[in-house]
Amino acid sequence: MRPVLAVGLGEILWDVLPSGRMLGGAPANFAYHVNALGGAGVPVSRVGDDDLGREALSLLVRKGLNIDAVSVDPDHATGTVDARVDESGVATYVFPDDVAWDFLVPDEIGLALAARADAVCFGTLAQRSPVSRETIRHFLARAQHALKVYDINLRQDFYTPEIIAGSLDLADVLKINDDELRTVSSLFGLPSDERGALRALMERHSLRLAVLTRGGAGSLILSPDGESDLPGLGTSSLGAHAERGA
Template sequence: MTHHLAIGLGEILWDVLPDSRMLGGAPANFAYHVNALGGAGIPVSRVGDDELGREALSVLATSGLNIDSVSVDPVHPTGTVDARIDASGVATYTFPDDVAWDFITLDADALNLAARANAVCFGTLAQRSGVSRSAIHDFLRAAPGALKICDINLRQNFYSRAIITCSLELADVLKINDDELAILIDMYSLPRDEKEALQALMNRHWLKLCVLTRGDRGSLVISPDAASDLPGTPVKVTDTIGAGDSFTAALALAYLDGWDLDALHRRAAEVAAYVCTQPGAMPKVPDELRIK
């Protein structure tokens, strides 16, 4: 595999569980899994000048990630999220606002990184503030050669039709789960059938891929001329934190490497199923799951 450079653009935060805390945030998780799967994953984000921020940078660096594009905010605290895990291992989240990743800024090095990127993964959560939204849009526009993946990541009330529409216009790939697709079906008056709804979004926004994850019901990946539908993989779920991000990372690398739709979908599903069996968003990934 070519050593693809893939950027996780957006929030870095601590998932605070009842008895522990783990570093996460979808873009940071994506960057970690790109690295773990054989690419070069780099997070672009912001942490506070506080104990949690220093610990976050240490964890990322120890995990092998380049942290040069994670800036430090002298005023706003490092982001945290209250994560609750239900009996099935499914996580729900509550996000405080006015934290460091709401104030992402780009310097010349970050814009140079954008120009070299092969893929950029971003979502709507970090666009809840105007400052970070502008930075994300500037980064995407500075990355004309990159595959732009919108992992839509609808949380609480931190999204709007305008933010979603603009994100889809900037994207090449949409990654969405079944709960989020239901929101878009209502928002845009899309067909109720999942595949037809994805096809409508693909046609409207000239997308190269639409990716739907459905928990234990498996996943669906469509391109303009093909579709791949996989059932869920039965595994003993520890938690689902980071599983979707690992799916996106595997799919991005395999797509960039020219894999066909079924092959890239199957590998992404295998990686995500493995991550579900492990605690936290950033487990060690077995070598056999790397994108070779």
């Protein structure tokens, strides 16, 4: 039996932290964690033809990821984000424009992956560019048999109600955090309570599952006929970097 083939579709970038650089991007992290759990996680993204791009590819290979679907852009730099953490531990992110993952284009390797994928995780950030947005939607249209997970991942002002609504229409599963849910609820006039807002999104967009993360306060998972509401388990030295696995 072959392992589950799960694609992380979108940005690969370097988080520039006070402590140094860390490779990330939610889709790349998704692919990494699928691999770590025994599946076949594959990133589909774009890096620049520069030192940071070569370093990113080398690190992905060392982590055991297949990089055949990560293309190299000769004209645009590898993506970075300046991550700033305040005294309360809350991070803010500053993303330069016109980087390699803004120019993700379809290729034969990526489209072949789409046809075979069991799951695809995509977000909002990589859709800030019309080029990458069109590629992501083309990929999802080809991934006819895949479970499509929309990790909404709102950053700065790189989203519109139209992009969010269109992405929800393409998704089977929504993953959203509590801050993002408040933003989406305001944009779309959703009920003020978590369950009400998530149920409204599920009904409007025919979602099979909605996953809400609340940081240290735990998580809420809703399906059409049930739910799981779990408290947080506290943090550990590893947990602080759980979303930065790649």
